[in-house]
Amino acid sequence: xxxxxxxxxxxxxxxxxxxxxxxxxxxxxxxxxxxxxxxxxxxxxxxxxxxxxxxxxxxxxxxxxxxxxxxxxxxxxxxxxxxxxxxxxxxxxxxxxxxxxxxxxxxx
Amino acid sequence: xxxxxxxxxxxxxxxxxxxxxxxxxxxxxxxxxxxxxxxxxxxxxxxxxxxxxxxxxxxxxxxxxxxxxxxxxxxxxxxxxxxxxxxxxxxxxxxxxxxxxxxxxxxxxxxxxxxx
Numbered sequence: 001x002x003x004x005x006x007x008x009x010x011x012x013x014x015x016x017x018x019x020x021x022x023x024x025x026x027x028x029x030x031x032x033x034x035x036x037x038x039x040x041x042x043x044x045x046x047x048x049x050x051x052x053x054x055x056x057x058x059x060x061x062x063x064x065x066x067x068x069x070x071x072x073x074x075x076x077x078x079x080x081x082x083x084x085x086x087x088x089x090x091x092x093x094x095x096x097x098x099x100x101x102x103x104x105x106x107x108x
Numbered sequence: 109x110x111x112x113x114x115x116x117x118x119x120x121x122x123x124x125x126x127x128x129x130x131x132x133x134x135x136x137x138x139x140x141x142x143x144x145x146x147x148x149x150x151x152x153x154x155x156x157x158x159x160x161x162x163x164x165x166x167x168x169x170x171x172x173x174x175x176x177x178x179x180x181x182x183x184x185x186x187x188x189x190x191x192x193x194x195x196x197x198x199x200x201x202x203x204x205x206x207x208x209x210x211x212x213x214x215x216x217x218x219x220x221x222x223x224x
Contacts, residue, residue: 033212040201043151057219088151095141095164096201096213098151 004026006099013079014107020100023072023089028108032072033092034063037101038085048092065103110134112216114200120222121182121190131200138189140183141201142175143212144168151199157183190223197221 004025013019023032031050035043047056049065049072056063060083062075076083086101113132113187121127142154156163157175174186183202187194197220201213 042215042218044215048212059117090151092213095153095156095166096143096151097153100150 001030001097002091002101003055004029004032004091004097006089006102008102009100011102011104012107013083013104015079015081017079018075018077019079020073020075021087023074023099023102025070025091028069029072029091030069031092032065033090033096034072034074035088035090035098036085037088041085043088043098046087062080076104079104079106081108110136110153110214112200112202112214114198114216114219116219117217118220118222118223123192123223124189127187127190127221129198129200129221131183131185131216132181132203133179133183133200134214137202137204137214139163139203139205140175140177141203142185143199143201143215144196145199145218146196154185154198187221190221192223195221195223 004023006023011019033048034046037043047063052069053067054065060077064073083104086103088098088101090096090098115130140157143151145151148201153166155169157163172188176184199218200216203213204211
């Protein structure tokens with residue numbers, strides 16, 4: 001089945017700084033979803049992208065789907081301690097196929 | 109807000125024993141899933157279930173695993189003879205519909221299974 005790869009695996013961010021995590025596939029994706037998992041928690045849906053070049057914003061989070069629909073990114077501005085957790089991208093192909101995730105830690 | 113619930117939160121069992129993990133999906137959802145996450149790794153799909161039958165299963169979901177919806181609310185995952193490598197967090201999820209680009213899946217808090 002299709003696989004999605006995420007980079008970086010870990011992201012250590014100074015509070016207030018921005019960062020971006022990337023999700024890539026070798027094949028065209030019909031959609032991409034993003035989930036956040038807090039430490040010790042469960043995945044929580046953030047957003048779904050379907051259209052080529054789509055950009056969606058949620059407060060300080062900006063999600064983008066590439067023009068070729070082979071990659072996606074999540075950009076967080078002005079990182080806060082509440083942003084700590086693992087961010088997963090996932091392909092919804094009648095089941096969720098998750099990437100390995102980017103684990104974010106924040107230095108206050 | 110409706111949520112998926114799972115019991116128990118933590119299950120410790122001896123190798124070779126049977127375990128049943130329980131889930132109550134969101135009431136108006138029609139599609140149910142089990143995923144697992146080995147510590148520090150990504151979330152892996154096990155099985156999806158609709159209309160009282162399995163829709164899809166992964167290679168992980170071998171003959172040792174089974175799922176059941178014994179009544180109108182519960183959704184269970186049974187592991188017949190647990191192995192050490194079955195130790196993981198097991199998440200139940202449900203969704204209103206299913207398919208490419210469909211709605212999000214709602215995850216329960218998970219059951220941490222420890223096989224000794």
